[in-house]
Amino acid sequence: MNPRRAPTIWEQFKSHIIIILCIALVIPGNDLFAQNGLRNIHQERSLYRNIVVTEDSNRRCMRFTITSRSGQNQSCRFLERPVELVFPYAKMTLSSLLVQDNPQRILIVGLGGGTLPDTYSRLFPDAEIIISEIDDAVFRVAREYFGFQETDKIKVDIGDARVYIKRAGLRGEKFDLVILDAFNGEYIPEHLMTTEFLEEVKMLLPENGMVVSNTFSTSRLFAAESNTYRSVFGEIFNIRMSGTGNRVIVSSMQLLPDRATLEARAPAFQERLEQFGMDVTDYIQYMSTEVTWDSSQRLLTDQYSPANLLNN
């Protein structure tokens, strides 16, 4: 029989090491299960992007990336409460109704899952809503997986928004509300961020018209974009909340209302907006015209618009 030798490190800690390895292997896997059985129910590659529709026990979402990093969803709906808004940015957008309360003609750039058109048409059943969406496939997925429908009041124009807006301006069309919701993908359409573009949008606005843009709250782009909007519209509301990477810019043809006016308008909307899972009075505190960014950051123009580089 061999003399008894001291156990090696491996023998001593074998069971510990195995347990640690198992935990390490299971934790990343656990993540997948933590999202209540998230699964892909549709995936396709369009001309512009990958479109993925995912569903868990709670909600269905549209995503433009294959990887499931958090915060990459374009559009989500609760399965049991489809009317309620999932994302803070959609609620921030809706809170702009305190600035302009009765839009009857609405242009929305970027369809996604059709959440915003549905919400606005629920609030204003008589309003005419036109959506400019570049990607035919997004339109199809919105119809098939998110219950979006064109009606005689809601129309979708497939094409580039810059072209649509330029032509609408030439036709002398007016929109009480223009919502720019095309900036939350992996690639930012740089020609939809410039002073020249905003001037073209401005041509569509009547005296009390308003532009609401859902965009980014981080990076050098934040300051550049804020300055660009200010140069075209004057003062802007920069609605920015913690816990979301989005911010919403509200620009109006009229002077923006002060806090007291907003508070006076809120009760009329409080009940109407409750169904979307929001209390509109929560948003008033964020409606400030204060310049909190570097106002020397260069404006974005058709000559200079490196939005994607500034966003890195």
Next chain:
Amino acid sequence: MTDSSQTVLVMILAFIAGFIIMAIELLGGRILAPYFGSSIYVWGSIITVFMLSLSIGYLCGGKLSLHNPNLKTYGTFFGGAALLLLPLILWSIPIMEWLFLQIEDPRYGSLVVSMLLFFLPTAVMGMIAPYSVRLLVSSTHGSGHVAGKLYFVSTLGSALGTLATSFYLVLWFEVNQILFTMVATLIAAGIAAIIAGTKQQVSDSV
């Protein structure tokens, strides 16, 4: 001018031409976007026109190289390309505005605009490549080697032109500032070739 210094000059100029062609192609997307969007067919139009004009440029440059190939003619290609780029800088907006009103379909709108803005300067820049080969080839035996080296430098220039423009130049400068710099560079390149050609003539006649 010695053979080796002519080789170096032509190589540098071919590199510059390659760099500028791709830089302009990339800026083309930026220039057209305000009028025709940035849809895939806008890029389709731009790339089609660049390929078409380069192919015709190659044909013409090759043809021109048959008769008395010399650095002075070579230099005028650079100067000519520089002048033909000026409408892109000076009149692209009125041209696009006019065409935007004439053609509803942004596919054909962007194709026609690309033809008007990019065809001539790019075709002239395309003439540089085959003419460069002719200037440097001294024997049938070495012609493939010379052509290979020229493709190498000009395509390397194209690669760097693409990279520099998309990563840095658009972040630092306005589109027209970049274009004016390209025009100035082409003019400088043309003058360098013409001066070298003149010196060569003088030394040949001595």
